Amino acid sequence: MSRPPSVIRQTIVTPIILIVVLLAMAALSYQFGSRAFNRTAIEMFINIMVVVGLYAFVGNSGLLSFGHISFMCLGAYMTAWLTIPPVMKSITLKGLPAWLLHTQLPMWVATPISGVFAALFALIVGRIIMRLSGIAASIATFGLLGVVNNVYSNWDSVTGGQGSIVGIPPTMNVWIGWLGAAVAIVTAYLYSISRSGLALRAARDEEVAARASGVDIVRERLVAFVVSAFIIGLAGAxxxxxxxxxxxxxxYLRTTFITLSMLVVGGMYSLSGAVAGVVAISVLIELFRDLEKGVSVGGLTVGLPNGAQEIAIGIITIVILIYLPSGLTRNREFSWRNWPLQRRRLVPPVQTALKETN
Amino acid sequence: MTAVLQIVFDALSLGSLYALGALGIAAVFGVMRLVNFAHGDFIAFCVFAMLLPSVDATAIVFAGQLPFYLLIPLLLLVGAGLSMLSEVIVFRRFRNANPATMMIASFALGFVIRHLLLLLYSSRPKSITLWPSLGLPVEFLGAHIPMLQVVTIIITLVVLAVLVLFLKHTRYGLEMRAAAENFTMARMLGVRANGVILLAFAISGMLAAAIGLILATNSGTADIGMGANVMLIAFIATVIGGLGSVPGAVAAGFLIGAASVVFQATLPHDARVFRDAFVYGAVIVVLLVRPQGLFAPKSAKQRV
Amino acid sequence: MRFDRIRFDRILGILAGAATLWFAPAHAADEIVVGFATAASGFMQAYDKPAQDAALIRIDEINKAGGLLGKKIKPVFADTKTDQAEGAKAGLAVLDQGAELVIVSCDYDFGAPAALQAQAAGKVSFFLCAESIKAGIPGVGPSSFSASVLAAVQGATMSEWAYNKKNARTFYRLLDSWTVYNKGICDGFDWQMPHLKDAKLVGSDTFKNDDASIASQITRIKSLPKEPDAIMLCTMMPGAVSAIKQIRAAGIKSMILNGSGVDGSYWLNAVPDLSNFYVPVQGSVYGDDPNPKVNEFNKKYKDVTGGDPSSQYVYPGYVLIDVWAKAVERAKTTDAAGVVAELEKMNNEPTLFGPRTFTKDLHHQNQGRYLIVDTEAGKPKVVDQWTISEKIPVDYLVSK
Structure with missing residues (x-):
C-alpha cells in the first residue's frame, strides 16, 4: 500500500458494494429460505471464497492455475485433523503425530491455522513453480494438483485414504459463510492494491516494461500465490x-474446472467478476434445479428430465463466453463513480494466461 | 530379458495411446492456440456412437456389429464430424478470445457432451465386443504380448507416418504447418483460416475416434469417463513436448507412458499407489529444466 | 452500463422468488413418510435406482397388506445429483417433508451427507447398499444402518471358500486403489489369509480404475515362477471389465476371485468365454437362486420396472424396508430410539437375501451367507454357498 490514500479512495467502494450485496443475499436467504436453500447459499459463499482466492492469483498474475484446489484440500484436511474429537482420530487416523492426535480446537482457531498451513505449503512449492511462466506454469500447477490428490488419496494412516473422514463439527451457517466471503474479498482487495499487487498487474500487462522498472516478477507472483492459497485454505476449512x-x-478436477469456469464467466481480471461469476452460476444452477423438480402448471407438474441442469449450465456458459468473452463484468469493477461499473485503468484482456507462442 | 522385453512393449503400447492423444490436442493447438478439454469427451462419444441410446444395463450394439472395414471409417467419420461441428458451432466464435476463455468454453462443451451421454446411456459401463481375436497373446522372443498391444503400436506408427507425409507433401499439410508457425502471416499469404482450422479439427476428431476404438477393444467397455485420463496425460504431453511441436507431442506421449510403466514396475509395493504422484512430480521437474518443452519449435521463442 | 444494475436487481428478485418456492408440504397424519435422498442423475444414478426400485416394491407389498401400524407408507424423493453438497440438501428436503426414515445413496461418500442430516434430526437412516464399515455408527452415528454386507466379508468369503472348496493355496492380490470399497475387499482377504493354514500370498500389486492399460501389473504376475492358484481382484466397475479382459488376454488362467461389485451378466460379452471366475452374491439374478422366493421377486421386479435385475445390488433395497418395517412393527412406533433398539435385537433375522444381524456396536454385517456364482464359458451360475467361519472383528474393520 505504497500509494494510499488515493488508491484506496478510488477503489474501496468495490469491496464494500460486493460485501453489502452479499449481506443482503444472506439476510434474504436466512429470512425466507428453507434449510436446504440456506445450504445452497452457504455453498455459494464458499465458492465465492475459492473463486476470489483464484482471482487473487490468476487475475493479478495472468497465469492460469489448475492447482489451487489442492490448497482447498490442504485446508479442509488440516481443519479435519484439528477439530475431529481425538477419540475418533485415534481410530481412523493413527498415523497422525501425537500432538495433533490429541488436539481439538474450536472452529475459530482451527480455520486460520488451516489457511496459514495452505499458505506455507504454497510458499514452499511456489518457490519452485513460480519460476515458470505461461502455460508451463499452468501445467506445473496441474502437476501439483495431481501430486496432492494422489498423496491425500493414498496416505491412509494420515488422511484416511480415498474414504471420507468424518466428525468435523457442522458449525457452518449462512452468516459465517458470508463472513468468510467478506474476509476473502477484503484480503484479495488489499492484496490487489498493495505494492506487490500493482507490480504484478503491471507485469501481467507489460512484462518487459515491468521488468525494466525493477519488478521482480517471480517474487511478486510468489506473494500472490501465497495470498491466494491462504484464502482458498480458509475456504477448504x-x-x-x-x-x-x-x-x-x-x-480434484471437477471442482477445479467448475471454479475456473465461474471465474472466467464473471471476468477473470476483476474482483467483481470473481464474485459475479459465482453468484450468476449459482443462481442459474438453483433455477434449473427447480425446473428439474417440476413446476406446477394448472395442476400438472412439468419438469425437465433429471440431469438436464448440467447440460443447460454448460450451454449457458458457452453462450455467455461467446457474447462476453471477457466475462459478465468485462473485467471491470463495481464502483460508485460511473455507476455501476467504472473503467479502472482498464487494459484490454491480454493473452497472458496462455502466452501466445508465436 | 523377456521381462525387459515385456516392459518395453507395455511402455510402447501405453505410450502409443498417449501419443495419439497428444497428437489430437497438438493438431488443434497448433492452428488456433486452443487446448481442447473436450477431447476426452470426444473419445467417449465416439465409443458410445457404436451403441443405441438406452439406460438399460445391457448394451444394444448398433454399429459395433459392422465389419471392421465399415466400422473403422464410420467411426472416424463420427469423430471428425463431431469435432468439426464443435468448431463450427462453438470454437469459431472464439477466434479472438483469450486462450483461457477458449479453454473454459471447451471444458463447458465437454461437460455438455458428458452429461448428454449420461442422460442417454446412464453411468453403468456397457460392454462392447470388438474383434475378440485381438485379445489373444502372441509370442515374441519368448514374451507373451497381447495382440492388441502390437496392433496399437503399429496403428500409432502408421498414423504418424501418414500424418508426416500429409504435412510434408500435400498442399493442405503445408498450409497447416504454415498456420501453426505463424497464423497471421499464413493468412496474409492466402491460407484460408477457416479451412485450415476445420481440417485440424477433423484430424483431431479422427484421432479421438482411433483412441476410442483402441480403448474399447482393450477394455471391452464403453464408459462415460473413459477418455478423461488419456486426455489429461495427452494435454501434459503436448506441453512438455513443446507446444506446437507435433514430433515433440508424440515423443512426450511415449515418454510419459514409459515413465508410468517403469514406475509401476520398479517402485516398491507400498509406494506403487503413489505412482501418479511420481509421474506428475517428474512432469514438474521436466518443466523446470526445459520450460519451453523438450522439443520446442523455433517459433515458440517469446517475442517482445 | 445500466445492464449491470438490472442484473443485480434481477438476481435478488430471483433469490426471493426461489425462496418462496421452498415451503414444505404438510403430510397427512395417517401416513408414514419414507424419504429417498438418492441419486436420480449423475454417476450414482445407475447404482441407486435399482435398489430404490426394490425398496419401493417392498413398500408397495406392505401397503397392500394393510400398511405399517395401520398407516400407509408414503415415499418422497430428492435428487442428490451424485454430489455431496447436494446430498445434504436432499437429506434436508426429505426431512422437511416429514420423513421418518431417510434412505441414502449406495456409496458411503455420497450417502453420508444426507445420513448426517438425518442423524442430526434424530431420524433413522439407511444406506441403500454401502459396504464400508463407516456406513453406520462410526461414520454417521447411532441411528444409521446399511442394508448390505461389508466389502471385507466378500474378500474373506472368497478366499476361505477357494481355499476349502477349490484347494487354492497360492494367492495373488491385485488392488484397484480407486475406492474404499475396493480396499475393503482386500482388507477382508488380508484378515482371512493368516487363518488359512499353509495358504501363501505369492504377490501383491495395485492399479487404478481408470488406468488405460494394466499391462505392467500383468507382466508382474506373469513373471512369477508359477501361475498363482487364485487372483484376489479387489476392484469395481467400470475398470473391472478392462482388468479382467486384460488378465485373460495375457493368457493367465488362474481362478479370479472378486467382490460383489462385478456381479451381473450385462458386461460378460466383453470378455468372450470367460471362465474360472467367481463372485459372491446375496441373491442370484440368473434365475437359479436356491430360494424360489428370490426368483419370484426377480419376476416381480421385471413386471414393475420392465427389466431383469442387473446385479445383486438390487436386493439390499428390499432387505432395508423389510427389516425396518419389522422393527417398526415390534417397537410399535417410528421413533428412532424404539426402532434402533428393535433393529439391534435382530440376530440372524431371516430375509429373502440372507440373514441380518445388528448389534449395539455394528449396524452392518461382518459375517453373511453368500451364494458363490461361477462363470464358465461366459455363463454365470450359482455353484455353492458359503458363510465365513468367523466374524471379522469390528476393531479390525474400524482400524482399516
Missing part, C-alpha cells in the same frame, strides 16, 4: 465444516 466429512475426491 469452511467446506469441511459445511459438509462435516472430507474426502480427496471433492478437491
Amino acid at each position: 469452511f467446506y469441511a465444516h459445511f459438509l462435516s466429512i472430507v474426502n480427496p475426491g471433492s478437491f
